[in-house]
Amino acid sequence: MAKKENQGGSRNRIKAISTMFTIVDGLRELETAGVSELADHLDMPSSTVHIYLKTLEEEGFVLNDDGQYRSSLRFLELGGDIRQRMSIFRTVRPQVDELSAQTNEVANLGIEEDGKRVLLYTSEPSEGVFDNSPVGQYTHMHWTALGKALLAQLPDQRIHDIVDRHGLPEATDRTITDRETLFERIETIRDRGFSIEDEERRRGIKALAVPIQYDSNPSPPAAVSISGPKRRIGEESYDGLLDAIKNAVNVSELRYKHYQ
Template sequence: MAAKASGGVQSVERVFELLELITEAGGNVTLSELSSSTDLPLPTIHRLLRTLVSLGYIRQLPSRRYALGPRLIRLGEGATKQLGALAQPQLKSLVDQLGETANMAVLDDDMVIYIAQVPSPHSMRMFTEVGRRAHTHDTGVGKALLAQLDDDVVRGIIARQGMPRPTNKSIGTIEELLADLKLIRERGYSIDEEEQELGVRCFAMAVPNSPTPTAISVSGPVQRVDLAFSERAIPVLRRAAQVISDELNRN
């Protein structure tokens, strides 16, 4: 294997380039689509794909397209657990300072998946199971995640997953959602105004420069999570998101 001047191993870098290209394409591509997306020679792409198929990291579908393979699931689950563990001290700090439940979530297959939580000490509190999947348009973390994406990507996600309305306050059209995302980008945080569950309000914020779209949130009953709460919560959320970002990007 040829080593690059940067100290990296060229063939390993090429493998990860292909995996990232397949992921960005939605999980499956043709050989010609891969070839048009990279400067790698076609024989090199084909050789690397054959190796990845033999190891189970890539599958070749009956249509001859290449798709991400099942062995990546195990790697992804392990990485997700580590991400949640890394964020746990900051989630606990949020609860200690604000008194409400703190969550972390990532975008996975067009859905929100909660990967870490520290519950509020209050008997009446918001609770979401780690591992639970939810739609993006009606959750604070989901909207914080969508706000990191281009509008066309958001439209694609909604087209594939739909827009169910768990409450009468849930967003019901793509136009409303895109307007809300524009506001989220401007102010730097999202609000779930009883859109997932009546009586529950959530403030959420994206983790900047994270390797995958990631967000943290604090949630609780609307009686406690009010305007005064938001004025305390937003700066604390911002600091926590930055600390997590720094940890993720530390060499």
């Protein structure tokens, strides 16, 4: 991985903070690493990497096991606290759990943040097929059913801005990679009220998602989905699965309205 460049960034950018997060991201990619290994991975001087790692260790965000560094669960503490403060999470979580139990598939709650799909919560049944997507995962919006359901709730200009910033990279040979096709798909989602992911992020995995509609717009766009193996989420099962998702969303919308 090459060093991050300041692509048209602000003149007020603090280089030390940028370097710190580059090192944090690099350590996450490697899972565990010594100073030299991480420095080579990031194409940075070992002395610089060592200073930052020692500082992160002293602050409790990195652990050092005989010279092998790894991220600590302090990051989980921060993320968990942020999520717990979000009314959309507290309101929708019970319906996601119920949806997973009812369909025996993985059920998910996603929101948009900074032009990406964030997996805010996942409920996994005992017999579900998982694709190892961790809670908190950021992905490109156009890869997933959740992401496309989120995009469909945004103004067209905001979608153009997201594509300009993040592009339309390919995850599989079924991924949408051109703007015109993306907007055609978004119009279809707006018309029918749900989105489909057909092996566009990962081979063998399909998903269906339904947007959560607010009376007002106090929160980022949100959506609920189920995901599972393509053999179980086929067109013949769409009606039943969509009814279950829409019911979960309807209950969530009512709960959210009265929660505020």
